[in-house]
Amino acid sequence: MSLFKRYILPRIIQWIVVIFVGTTVVFLVPRLSPMDPVQTTLSSMSSLGMANPEAIRQMEEVLMDLYGLRGTLLQQYLRFWSYLLKGDLGPSLVMFPAPVISVIGTAMPWTIGLMLVSTILAWLLGIALGTLTGYFADKTWAKILDAVIMCIYPIPNYIMALMLLFLFAYTFPLFPFSGAAGIGIKPGFNRVFIGSVLKHGFLPALSMILITTGWRFISQRALVTNVIGSDHVQYAELAALPRRKIMLNYVFRDTLLPQTTDLALSLGSIFGGALITEFVFSYPGLGQILYTAILQGDFNVIVGVSIFSIVGIATAALLIDLLYPLLDPRVRYH
Amino acid sequence: MKAKSAFLQIVFLVAIMTFMALPALAQLPPEIPREDTLIVDQIFRYSTPDNYNIWTTAGTEATRHAFGWDTLWYIDQQTGEWINAVAAERPIYNEDFTEMTVKMRDGLYWSDGVELTSEDLVTTINILKANPGMRWSSELALYVEDVTAVDDYTVKFTLTRPNPRFHYYFTVRWNGVYVMPAHIWKDVENPLEYTFNPPVSLGAYVLRETDPAGYWEIWELREDWERTTTGVIAGKPGPKYILTIFHGPNEKKVMAMSNHELDILMDLDYEAFQALINRNRRARSWYKDFPWAWTDEADTRVFAINQEKFPLNLKDVRWALALALDIVEIQTEYVGGVTRVTPIPQPASVFHMEHYHKQYVPWLKELKLDLGSGEFFVPFDETIPFKIADWAREQGYDIPEDEEAIINMFGVGWWKHAPDVATKLLEINGFTRDSSGNWLLPDGTPWKISIIAAPDEADAYRLAMGAMDQWEDFGIAVEIETLERNPFYTREHMGDYDISSTWGMAGGGNANFVRDKWPFMHNFHTQFYAPIGQASLQNHMRIRSEKLDEIIDKLSNLPPEHPDVPALEEEFFKHWVENMFGIHTVSFKKFITFDETYWTNFPASENPHAQPNYWFMGGKFMYPYLEKSGR
Numbered sequence: 012m013s014l015f016k017r018y019i020l021p022r023i024i025q026w027i028v029v030i031f032v033g034t035t036v037v038f039l040v041p042r043l044s045p046m047d048p049v050q051t052t053l054s055s056m057s058s059l060g061m062a063n064p065e066a067i068r069q070m071e072e073v074l075m076d077l078y079g080l081r082g083t084l085l086q087q088y089l090r091f092w093s094y095l096l097k098g099d100l101g102p103s104l105v106m107f108p109a110p111v112i113s114v115i116g117t118a119m120p121w122t123i124g125l126m127l128v129s130t131i132l133a134w135l136l137g138i139a140l141g142t143l144t145g146y147f148a149d150k151t152w153a154k155i156l157d158a159v160i161m162c163i164y165p166i167p168n169y170i171m172a173l174m175l176l177f178l179f180a181y182t183f184p185l186f187p188f189s190g191a192a193g194i195g196i197k198p199g200f201n202r203v204f205i206g207s208v209l210k211h212g213f214l215p216a217l218s219m220i221l222i223t224t225g226w227r228f229i230s231q232r233a234l235v236t237n238v239i240g241s242d243h244v245q246y247a248e249l250a251a252l253p254r255r256k257i258m259l260n261y262v263f264r265d266t267l268l269p270q271t272t273d274l275a276l277s278l279g280s281i282f283g284g285a286l287i288t289e290f291v292f293s294y295p296g297l298g299q300i301l302y303t304a305i306l307q308g309d310f311n312v313i314v315g316v317s318i319f320s321i322v323g324i325a326t327a328a329l330l331i332d333l334l335y336p337l338l339d340p341r342v343r344y345h
Numbered sequence: 346m347k348a349k350s351a352f353l354q355i356v357f358l359v360a361i362m363t364f365m366a367l368p369a370l371a372q373l374p375p376e377i378p379r380e381d382t383l384i385v386d387q388i389f390r391y392s393t394p395d396n397y398n399i400w401t402t403a404g405t406e407a408t409r410h411a412f413g414w415d416t417l418w419y420i421d422q423q424t425g426e427w428i429n430a431v432a433a434e435r436p437i438y439n440e441d442f443t444e445m446t447v448k449m450r451d452g453l454y455w456s457d458g459v460e461l462t463s464e465d466l467v468t469t470i471n472i473l474k475a476n477p478g479m480r481w482s483s484e485l486a487l488y489v490e491d492v493t494a495v496d497d498y499t500v501k502f503t504l505t506r507p508n509p510r511f512h513y514y515f516t517v518r519w520n521g522v523y524v525m526p527a528h529i530w531k532d533v534e535n536p537l538e539y540t541f542n543p544p545v546s547l548g549a550y551v552l553r554e555t556d557p558a559g560y561w562e563i564w565e566l567r568e569d570w571e572r573t574t575t576g577v578i579a580g581k582p583g584p585k586y587i588l589t590i591f592h593g594p595n596e597k598k599v600m601a602m603s604n605h606e607l608d609i610l611m612d613l614d615y616e617a618f619q620a621l622i623n624r625n626r627r628a629r630s631w632y633k634d635f636p637w638a639w640t641d642e643a644d645t646r647v648f649a650i651n652q653e654k655f656p657l658n659l660k661d662v663r664w665a666l667a668l669a670l671d672i673v674e675i676q677t678e679y680v681g682g683v684t685r686v687t688p689i690p691q692p693a694s695v696f697h698m699e700h701y702h703k704q705y706v707p708w709l710k711e712l713k714l715d716l717g718s719g720e721f722f723v724p725f726d727e728t729i730p731f732k733i734a735d736w737a738r739e740q741g742y743d744i745p746e747d748e749e750a751i752i753n754m755f756g757v758g759w760w761k762h763a764p765d766v767a768t769k770l771l772e773i774n775g776f777t778r779d780s781s782g783n784w785l786l787p788d789g790t791p792w793k794i795s796i797i798a799a800p801d802e803a804d805a806y807r808l809a810m811g812a813m814d815q816w817e818d819f820g821i822a823v824e825i826e827t828l829e830r831n832p833f834y835t836r837e838h839m840g841d842y843d844i845s846s847t848w849g850m851a852g853g854g855n856a857n858f859v860r861d862k863w864p865f866m867h868n869f870h871t872q873f874y875a876p877i878g879q880a881s882l883q884n885h886m887r888i889r890s891e892k893l894d895e896i897i898d899k900l901s902n903l904p905p906e907h908p909d910v911p912a913l914e915e916e917f918f919k920h921w922v923e924n925m926f927g928i929h930t931v932s933f934k935k936f937i938t939f940d941e942t943y944w945t946n947f948p949a950s951e952n953p954h955a956q957p958n959y960w961f962m963g964g965k966f967m968y969p970y971l972e973k974s975g976r
Contacts, residue, residue, distance in 0.1 A: 045832040045841075050880055052402060054834045056480065057882045064872055066483040067882060073477040106393045106403045107478075108538050114392070117557065173596055181600040187372070188601055189592050190560045195374030198557070293390070293593045295558030303392065308831040 019333065026329040033321035037314050038091055042084060046308035048104040049074045078104050091314075100315040105307045111315040114300060118284070119319075121191050122296035125212055125288075126281035129219040134274050136220065137227020142266070144228075145235025146258045157232075164225025172218040172291035179214060186214050189293035215292040219285060230273070234266040241265070268339055272331050279327025282319040372606055377563065377586050380973060383944055386598060386610035387589035388960050391559035397544035397552075399523060400472075400479050401537055406520055408589050411965040412564045413456075413546035415574055416521035417447060418512065419963045422956040423641055423948065425696040425859045428966070430574040431461065431524055431547075433498070436512040442504070442904070445511050449498040454572040455526050456546035463494035468527035470502075476536045481514060481522050509904035510863065517962045518643070518859075548965060549573045550587060561590040579969035584944065587968070602628055602940050609939040609947065611960055614803050615681040618936040627941045631957065632950045635742035636683035636754065638934040639957055641694035643859060645687055646808055648796070648928040649837075649845040653877050653887045656786060657794075657843060661774050663925040664714055665767035668724060669819040670812060672759040673732045676931055679811040680804055682737055684934035685756035686729055689918050693756045693932040695953075696859055701918075702757045708919060709758070714766070717773045722766050730755035756932070764819055784820045793822040798846040799833040808930055809846035837885040840877035845885075848933065861905035862914045863897070869926075870897045886927060892920050946972045 052074055053067060075081050079090065079101060094101055100111035140160065144153040166174075179186045192198070193207040238244060239262060247257045284298025297316055304312035373379055391405045399406040399414065406414075417432035429435070431453065437446040453461040470492045474485045488511060491503040504511060515521045526545045533539045544552055550564035564587045570576045575583070592598050592607070595617040601607040603624040613621065618637065621628050631639035648666075656662045672686055685693035688709060691701050706727065713721040733755040734744045745751065775787030784792040794816065798809040806827075813823040828836065836842050868883035871894050875881035896917045903910055921927075937957045939947040948957040948967055955967040 045835050047831075047835045047838075047880075050835050050838050050882070051831050053882055054838065055402070063484055063487060064883075066487045069477070069483040069487070073483070077478050103392075103403075106396075107401070109393045109396065109403050121558070173594075176597065176600065181604060184604065188597055188606070189590065190556070191558055193374075194372060194556070194561055194588070194590075195377070195554060195563070290593055291597070293560050293591060293597070295390075295560065299390065300392075303390075306829050306831060308835075 018336070022329055022332045026325050029325045029328075030321055033325070034095070034314075034318055035088075037317035037321070038088060039084075041305075041308070041310045041313050042087070046310075048078060048308040048310060049080060051308050052104075077107060078102075095318075100318070101311045103304075103309055103312050105304070105309040105312070111311045114312060115297065115315050115319065118295055118297045118300050119282075121294060122284050122289075122298070123281060124208075125215055125294065125296060126219070126285055127278070128212075129216040130223070130274070130277050130281060132216070133220045133223035134227055134270070134277070137224045138231050138266075138270055140224070141228040141231025142235050142258065142263050145232040146239065146254075146262055148236070160225050160228050163221055164229070166222065168218065168222055168287040169291060171222055172215070172288055175214045175218050176291065187211055191295050211292075212294075215285075215288050215294050218292075219288055227270075227273075231266060231270065234269065235262055238262045238265045271338070275327040275331045276324060279324040280320065282323040283316070372590075373588065377588075380943060380976075381584065382586040382588055383584040383968070383971060384606060384608045385587055385589045385959060386607060387561065387591040388611045390591045391555075391562075394555050394557060394559035394562070395540060395542050397541040398536070398539055399541075400481075400525070402480070404541070406962075408960045408964075409562060409564075410520060410523070410962045411548065411959060411968075412550035412587065413544050413548040413552065414523040414962070415547040416517060416523055416962075417449075417515035418521070419517040419966070420859050421963060421966065422518065422643055422859065422958065422961070423695070423953050424956075428578065428963075430517075430578070431466075432515075438509065438904070442507040442509040442511075444504065445502040446495070447500045447502070447515075449500065450574070450577065451498050452572060452577070453547070453574065454569060455528075456551045456567055456569075457526075458569075459526065459528050461524070461547065462497045462527075463500045464497075465524050465527045466500045467492050467494050468531055469522065469525040472525060472530055472533075472536050473522070478537055484514065485522075507902075509902075510861070513864070520962045547573065549575045549583060549968070553586070559591075561588060563588050575965050575969050579966065581969040583968035584971055599624070602938065605940055605942045607940065608942075608944050609937070609959060611937060611958075612935045613938060615683070615936070618938065621938060625940060625942075628938055629941070629949070630936050630938045635737060635740075635744075636681075637936065638683045639937045640684045640932050640934045641692075641696070641956075642933040642935055642958060643692050643694055643697070644848050644933040645690065645692050646805055646846070646848055646930050646933065647690065648808075648812060648930065649847045649886050650925075650927055651840055651842055651844070651877075651885075651887060652889070652926065653840060654843050656774070656776075656792070659774055660924050661770040663928070664724070665770040666816065667760050667925055667928045668763040668767040668770070669821075670760070670815050670928070670930075671762040672729060672930065673736065673762070675808060675811040675815070676733055676755075677736045679807040680931060680934075682733055682740075682755075685754070685932045686733075686759040687756060687929050687932055688725065688759050688922065690865070690921055690927060690929050691862070691918070695753075698753065698757070701914075703752075705915065705918065706757050708915075709922070712922065714770070716766065716769045720769075722763070724760045724763070724766075725758055726761040727758035729759045730757070759930075767819065778820060782820050783822065791822055793824070794843050795824050795826055796844045796846055797826045797828055797833060797836055797842045799830050800827055801830065802848065804931075804934070805846045805848060812844075812846070838880045838882055840875070840879075840881065840885060840887055861910065862917070863900045863905070866893070866900060866914075866917050867897050869893050888926050890920070890924070890926075893917065896920070941974060942976055943974055944971045945974050946970055 049071060053071060057067060102108045103111050103114050106114060140156060144157050147153045176188065180188045191208060191211050192204060196204050196207050198204055244257060244261050247261050282297065284296045284301060286298035286302050288294065289296040289298040300312060301316040373382060387408050393403050396404045398404040399410060415431050417430060419428040419430055421428060431449055433448045433450045449463060455461060470485055470489055473479050473482045474489060476482055488504050488508055489502055490505045493501050495501050524547060529545055549567055549570045551567050553563040553565040555562045566582055566585045570582050592601050595613050598607060598610050598613065599617050599621045602610060602621055630637040650657050650663055652658050676682060676686055687693040689701065689705060691697050693702055709725040712725055713723055716722055730751050734751045737744045771784065777785045779785055786792050796809045796813060798806045800806045809825050813825055816823045837845055869888045871889050873881055873884035874887055874889050896913050900910065900913050948955045954970055956963055957967060958964055959967055
C-alpha cells in the first residue's frame with residue numbers, strides 16, 4: 012500500500028471530519044443556549060422607546076428574516092452549509108448587515124501579529140531557559156532562574172497585564188495604555204506607524220510571553236531531566252564529550268519533537284484570540300470580537316471565529332502528523 | 346570577544362532608545378493641542394467604526410450621536426426642561442390627535458453647507474417607513490399615513506390613528522428619530538446597507554478621524570457651529586476637539602484619569618472611584634464629597650417578581666419579601682450609601698423627588714397591610730433616610746443636620762424592616778417553618794427562590810447579594826443565577842425566573858417620561874402579557890391587573906399635559922405599591938467623574954446646568970459650557 016493511502020489519506024479524512032464535527036458543534040451550541048439575538052435586538056429597541064406591541068411583532072418578523080433564523084434547526088443548518096461552502100459566513104446579527112468575514116478580517120491581522128510573535132518568542136525563551144536550567148540544575152544561577160520563573164508562572168493573565176500597565180504605563184509612563192497604534196497615525200509601511208505598532212504591542216506581548224514562557228520552561232526542564240538519565244547521554248558524558256555539545260546535540264535535540272508538536276498546536280490556536288490580554292490592553296483582536304459576540308448572542312460571529320480556530324488547530328495537527336515521519340524515523344517505521 | 350559583546354550592548358541600547366523615542370506615547374496627534382481637546386470615555390468599543398448609519402443597529406450611536414446628529418426636541422434629564430432643538434416650537438396637534446404639525450427652525454445647516462429644511466425631515470420619515478429593519482421603521486409605518494412639507498420649515502404628519510404622544514419618537518432621552526440629510530440619502534439604493542461614511546453632520550462637530558479598530562474617534566468643532574442647535578441654544582462653541590477613547594476595564598480608566606489623559610468618564614465602581622479621587626485631587630463626581638455619585642439618571646433598581654410563579658403570585662408573599670429586607674443595610678453595606686431609596690417604581694431623582702416622591706408621602710404613611718384578625722400594619726418608614734445619615738456620620742462623612750437636606754440626599758423613606766410582620770403574612774397563607782427555622786411552602790416542601798442577575802450591572806448584582814443574604818437570614822433558601830446580558834434578557838422576556846435583580850423600569854428610552862408616566866405604565870397593560878415560555882418584552886413580570894389596564898387606557902387617550910393625568914398616575918402608583926408587584930429599592934447612580942485639570946464647568950450638584958450623562962444624545966448640551974482651565 013502506498014504511503015499516501017496508508018498514512019496521508021486517513022489523516023486528511025480525519026482532518027475533514029474534525030472540521031465538519033467542530034463546525035457543526037459551534038453551529039448548534041449557541042442555538043441551543045438561552046441566547047436569542049432577535050429578542051436582544053428587540054429588547055435594545057424597546058428600551059429606547061419602541062412601545063407599540065404591533066410594531067414590536069412586525070419588527071420581530073423582519074429581524075427573523077434578516078438574521079436568517081427562519082425555519083427549523085435542520086433547515087437553518089443546511090442553509091448555513093450552503094453559504095459556508097461558498098465562503099459566506101453571513102452577516103453579523105448585532106452589527107447587521109456587516110458581513111462576518113469583514114468583522115473578522117479587521118481583527119485578524121492584529122491577533123496574528125500579536126500572538127504569532129508572543130507564541131514563538133515564549134516558545135524559544137521557554138525552551139532555551141528550560142534546557143539550561145534542566146541541564147545545569149546544580150548551578151546557583153539555574154536555581155535562581157528556576158525560582159523566579161516559578162514565581163511568575165502562576166500569576167493570572169489579568170493581574171500580570173495590569174501589573175505591567177501599572178508599572179510601565181502609569182508609574183513610569185513609557186508605554187501607552189490602550190490600542191494597537193497611536194491616535195492619528197496613518198497605517199502604512201513607514202517608521203512612525205511600525206514603531207507605534209511595536210510600542211503598543213510591547214506590553215501585551217510581554218504579558219503573554221511572561222506567562223506562557225513559564226509553562227514551556229517547566230515542560231522543557233522536565234523533558235531535559237528525563238533525557239539526561241538516558242543511556243546515550245550517560246555514554247556521551249563518560250566519553251568526555253564537551254558539555255555544550257552534549258546539551259545541544261544529545262539532550263536538546265531529543266526534546267525537540269514534543270515541543271515542536273506543542274508549538275504547532277499553539278500556533279494553530281492563535282485564531283481564537285487572547286481575550287484577557289486584548290481586553291486589558293484594548294487590543295483589537297479576535298478574542299474581543301468573540302467575547303462581544305457571545306455576550307450579545309451574535310450567532311454568526313461566534314460560528315465564524317470558531318471556524319477559524321477549528322480549522323487552525325486541525326490544520327496544525329494535520330501538518331504535524333504529516334511531518335512526523337520526516338522528523339522521527341520511528342514514526343515512519345510504525 | 347569582549348569587543349563583540351560591547352558592540353552588541355551598544356546596538357541593544359541604541360535600539361531601545363530609538364524605540365522609546367518613537368512618538369507612540371503621545372496620545373494625541375501633534376497637530377491637536379491637548380489644551381484644546383476634551384478627552385471623553387467612549388463607553389464601549391465601536392464594533393463597526395466606519396459605519397455611521399445609526400438609523401440601523403450596525404451603526405453605533407452611543408457617545409457619537411451627541412456630536413453629529415440631531416432631532417426635534419429634548420428633555421433635559423437633570424432639570425426636566427423641554428428643549429426645542431431642530432423644531433422651533435412644541436408639536437401642534439389637531440383636536441383628535443390624528444395630525445401633528447412641526448415648525449422647524451430656520452438657519453440650521455448641515456456640515457457640507459446645505460441648509461436644513463422640511464424636505465430633510467420628510468425624506469427621513471419616508472426612508473424609515475419604506476425600509477423594515479431600520480430603527481423606528483415599524484412604528485413609523487404603523488402610525489404615519491402621510492408626511493408632507495407644508496413649506497421649507499413646516500412639516501405635517503397625518504397619522505393612521507389618534508396618538509397624543511406621537512412626538513415622543515422625536516424627543517430625546519437616549520435618542521430620537523435622527524434627521525437625515527435628504528440631499529445625501531434620497532439617492533441611496535439600499536439604506537439598510539449604506540454606511541453614511543463620512544457622515545454629514547447636523548451637530549456642532551464633524552468627524553475628523555476614526556480608529557479602524559473602533560477604540561477612538563476625534564471630532565472637530567465646526568467652523569459654522571453657530572448654525573447648529575447647540576450653537577443657537579447655548580451661544581457658545583465648546584471644545585475645539587473631542588477625542589472619545591475606550592480604555593476597557595475600570596483600572597485603566599483610573600490610571601488614565603490619574604495621569605490626566607481622560608477628562609470625563611461614564612462610571613466606575615465604588616472602589617475604583619475611591620482609588621481615583623485619592624490619586625487625582627482634581628477628579629470628582631456630581632458631588633464634591635460624599636455621596637459623590639450622580640443619582641439623577643431616570644431609572645431604578647428593582648427586584649422584579651414573576652407574578653406567574655407560585656407563591657410569588659400572592660400579594661402577601663411579595664410584601665413579606667419586602668418587609669424581610671433591611672434597606673438601610675442594603676443601601677449602605679452593598680451600595681456604599683451613595684444613592685436614594687425609592688418606595689415607588691420611579692427614580693428618586695431631583696425632579697421626581699419634587700413631583701412624585703414627596704407628593705406621595707402622605708398616602709405612603711397611611712398605607713396599611715391587613716394581617717388578618719383585624720390587625721393592620723403600617724409598613725412605611727420615613728426614618729430610613731435619617732438612619733442612613735447616621736451610618737454615614739459613623740463613617741466620618743459630613744452630613745447636614747437639616748431634615749429636608751437629608752431627605753434630598755437619601756430619599757423620602759422605604760419599608761420597615763419587619764421580619765415579624767413578614768412571618769405573619771406568610772403564616773396566614775399557610776407557610777410554616779421547619780425545625781431549623783427554614784420556611785416551608787403550604788404543601789410542606791422547602792421554599793426556594795432563585796434570583797437572576799447580570800454581574801456587569803454592578804449595583805444590580807450587589808443588591809441581589811444583599812437580598813440573598815437577608816432572605817436567607819429570614820429562612821428562605823435563595824440562590825443567585827449569574828447570567829451574562831443576553832441570556833439574562835432572554836430569561837426575563839420568556840418569564841424563566843422567580844425574581845430578577847433588574848432595571849429599566851422607569852419608562853425606557855422615551856424622553857417624556859420625566860413629565861408623563863405613560864411610557865412606563867403602559868408596559869404593564871395586559872395586552873403585553875404572555876404566558877411563561879412566550880416572549881413579553883415589556884411586561885416580563887407578567888402582571889395582569891384590570892385596575893392597571895383601566896388607568897392605562899384612560900391615560901392613553903389623554904395628552905400628557907391634561908389636568909387629569911397626575912391623579913391617574915397617583916392612582917396607578919398606589920395600586921402598584923399596595924400589590925407590591927415589584928420591590929423597587931434604590932435609584933440609579935453613576936460615578937460620572939471628571940478631571941478639572943484641563944477643562945472646568947462640568948455640570949455638578951452646585952452647578953447643574955445640563956445633564957452630565959454625555960453618552961446620551963442630550964449630552965450635547967453640556968459641551969458648549971465647558972471652559973478651559975488655562976493649565
